[in-house]
Amino acid sequence: MLSDLIRCVVLALLLALGFGGNGSSTRADPLPSWNEGAAKKSITEFVARVTAQGGVEFVPPELRIATFDNDGTLWAEQPIYFQAAFAIDRAKALVSRDPELRKRDVLKALLKGDRAALAASGKKGLEEIVAVAHAGVTTEEYAKVVSGWITSARHPRFNRPYTELVYQPMLELLAYLRANGFKTYIVSGGGVEFIRVFAERVYGIPPEQVVGSYGATKFQIGADGRPTLIKLPMVEFIDDGAGKPVAINRFIGRRPILAFGNSDGDHAMLQWTAAGSGARFMGLVHHTDGEREWAYDRKSRIGKLDKVLDEANAKGWTVVDMKRDWRRVFP
């Protein structure tokens, strides 16, 4: 009650000083990095409809669940998924200081930069690198390692930290939705513990609203009596494709009314969202801007956008044309 009171006093002061207020005639554009057009209009109209008290499409705040893919939707994903860049750096660092690991062919190839041997190791080789990079430490040690990497590693093309390659228009959209009572979630094929390290700082999304792929962990009490969770080199769940609605049901337990993705890996999540009753918003980021970012879709190895683009076009879902709809790409 006291914290409510403080909030009210602050609100009264803000209003008195002329800030904010949806009813104010001088209100600022909540989506300044979006060009005027069909995509932006579809967003603001949807939010207006579901938040209009007494309107036929009103949705109470507790049901305003919005889910966002991460790679290619909230931040870039080229030339390789950023978590893959982390896995390579991390595996290299581990191999360079551990002679035992160097006995394993794929890890030796990684350290030597032997591309032919790496390619020959195929999917199994990649899985071995990922397993080494993400296991063998406690969950807390892992978070520290990711934190160190994410603040120091730089993207090869832009020479900026990866967390600066988030999309400014999507940051504005997340904040706009939250200001309108939505609970914003990440539902990503990436590792849940990887994303949580920076999601709150970068996206304003707390750990408990990050859903992702996850590996096995083991609870154990150390010799010092201290309990830890050890990360094991076993993937338990891949939160991609048909796994996304499964994870949404498992972690959130409510169906989103808004979902945003950028690839066929988001198709099932968007179908699941579309199939609910009442007002729905399905959005896709279409990477059309080779100059400011990248241009790719149906033929891309990463972030392939094909079947879901057809369904979006057929059903009138919102397709954001990055080149045309975004005034600005990165912050």
Add this chain to the structure above:
Amino acid sequence: MLSDLIRCVVLALLLALGFGGNGSSTRADPLPSWNEGAAKKSITEFVARVTAQGGVEFVPPELRIATFDNDGTLWAEQPIYFQAAFAIDRAKALVSRDPELRKRDVLKALLKGDRAALAASGKKGLEEIVAVAHAGVTTEEYAKVVSGWITSARHPRFNRPYTELVYQPMLELLAYLRANGFKTYIVSGGGVEFIRVFAERVYGIPPEQVVGSYGATKFQIGADGRPTLIKLPMVEFIDDGAGKPVAINRFIGRRPILAFGNSDGDHAMLQWTAAGSGARFMGLVHHTDGEREWAYDRKSRIGKLDKVLDEANAKGWTVVDMKRDWRRVFP
């Protein structure tokens, strides 16, 4: 902003009418069903310490995570787990109308009430009953079935709906914590989709704050083009014992600062909570009241309270003596 304004107007009216307010000199006891004593005092003192702005033990609201076991902690669990009662009723109903299911020995025994045959089928037989009861339908159909059962089934001893066998003191504790900025979670060995059906109505805990055991589900698009999630007869994760810290890490991604349980199945959750830095609260409900509820602990088949009771006593965790500490048990 508009909804904030409405909330403030309502708050101002309430205050004008003399309701509520922690700052009021006539403030009501937030835990009226708790007798005065060490247990109640340990709770209110902990909350005061972690919410005191500027205090050395202050915890910001986003880190005020509280996790509660369900069976035996928030509601009763005797003579059998309530979800087991559901599984039996549901399996019987299914078997009675499906001749195919009647061909399976354990299900035939269940329908006939053949206790000897049921006992002989052992753990495997029980798993078969649980699988039949919880699978073969969509997640939405399952929620409807549970909802129908929970509103109509009655407890054999008390002849009341199971949802009336929740503990009034714990309902007050949940509300008290939330009023002090805590996010309250259920972390239960029960099925997450089972508990979510009534958690919001009964406990004020929304679906996304219920963590539990879960089975496999399969996303599929029906012949009518409608996507559904089908529940499969495979358990993926048991959220009990050492699984509880694993699930807390997986679903919440933050360590609780307060945890409450009642059995050795909660031991790991309490150890995990205790091992964090800063102020911590570990609580146990000790079932000591055979008259109003049940009295059981170290020798009980259900809700065995043994090793964790030793650790609680050794480390000064709060052990709630139901008979002594609770003025009232059920609402």
